[in-house]
Amino acid sequence: MKWIRSFIIILLTLIVFLGLNRLVSPKYGDSLVEGSMTAAFYEEEKNHEIIFLGDCEVYANISPMVLYEEEGITAYVRGNSQQLIHQSYYLLKETLRYEIPKIVVFNVNSLRYGEEEKSEGYNRLMIDQMKWSQEKVDLIRASMTKEENFWSYVFPILRYHSRFSELSGEDFKYFFMDKRNTFNGFLINKEVRPAGALPTKKILPTYEFSKENMEYLEKIYELCKEHGIKLVLMKAPSLYPYWYDEYESQVVEYAKSHDLDYYNFTKVKEEIGLDFNTDTYDGGLHLNLSGATKLSKYFAKILKENYTLTDYRLDKNVNEVYNKKVLEYRKKVEE
């Protein structure tokens, strides 16, 4: 009977340990909601014809609900705050475990990021709630800053033990179930902060994208090719950080050499109807709901006209699911 006692003690210790890990982990339910975006994907029905991939320039600027309402396109945004290109690669790899879309649209902004953009804070937002897989392991290893420790991702208590004294209602409220804050990966932001003065456009030591970033772009390209997915490149419209001409020419060159379509929406801001007095929530870095709606309507037409996509509004089953989502979305928009 001694072994049963030992077994029960070990089991209880394990439960307490895992419970403590969960308790001290940030829940990203009502605050820092950007941390809930990676995991929201798992609960979705995996029938997306388009996957958007990239940093905040996709989750703030592209609304899949608008794409659906306009053209019946099913899409999901797998984007996170300051998502580096290698992170996009591993997130795409993970996505392909669940579904194979027709098109992957990659926002090229992260090509300009360097090693100094690696940040534990953003790593945590993206990775904390990600399901365990080989991609997660690879992603952690490729993303960690020098100060970080792999095991603190496995056992969050190693990182978050100081939160014991800061636990709030949110930690108990979402202990058992995470809150979802996006609509197919799109995070609604209705605030308006007009664009004003911007910092000086600095001279840079180099305008060339890093070798590592270009290698990951190539990996994304190869991964798509391997799965018969069409890769499309985009640059979301923003006023800042500056998108230098030298950046643009490298993307244009890459797209040309790989026979890819590339849409730079910074060049067609007027045509889209964007007004940076009303369509941005942070002075021109990201679009707000109004701006994202305009951009998504504009892009929906391009996607419908140039690619063979299904109008899922005509599919009874899918339409039923999306109608519910759209209703919920509209409610949130009008709140």
Add this chain to the structure above:
Amino acid sequence: MNLKRILGIGLVTLCLTGCGETQSATGNENNNTSVYSLKVSNMEIVPGGEFSREKFGTELAFSELSSCAFDGKDRVYTYDHYEIQTFLKDGKEYVLSIYFLDNTVETSEGLAFGDTLDKMKELYGEDYKETGTMYEYVKGNTTLKVILQNNVVSSIEYVFDVDSLK
């Protein structure tokens, strides 16, 4: 030691080990010879030092840059000949960087736009890190970044090492 005690100690140890706390100040509030600083119009601007809007007078332009997810905004104050970016810490504003806008300002050691690589080396020596066209000189938790185009100085910036706060 029995199993219960071993597991209990293990749990407590795990809870108590881990990351450290950050310091409360940058350490550069007062002029310090171990860091770079800029002297303009009888003022000394120290990267990492406390920033006071009143001290600098009215700026030509002001912008606030939000981060993608976290609270807090970097602020950029543009003056006639230089631009100062600041960051907030514990409710106070500190200088993150000073970026030169024209050749009317020079570093405390005498480097300005249009100077040559030789002059830079004469003033600062050869203990620099070279990345592309950029030369970086580190002093304490501050860095002087100089970019040369066609062998002449075309960009000068002082930057505070925020990582030194960790």
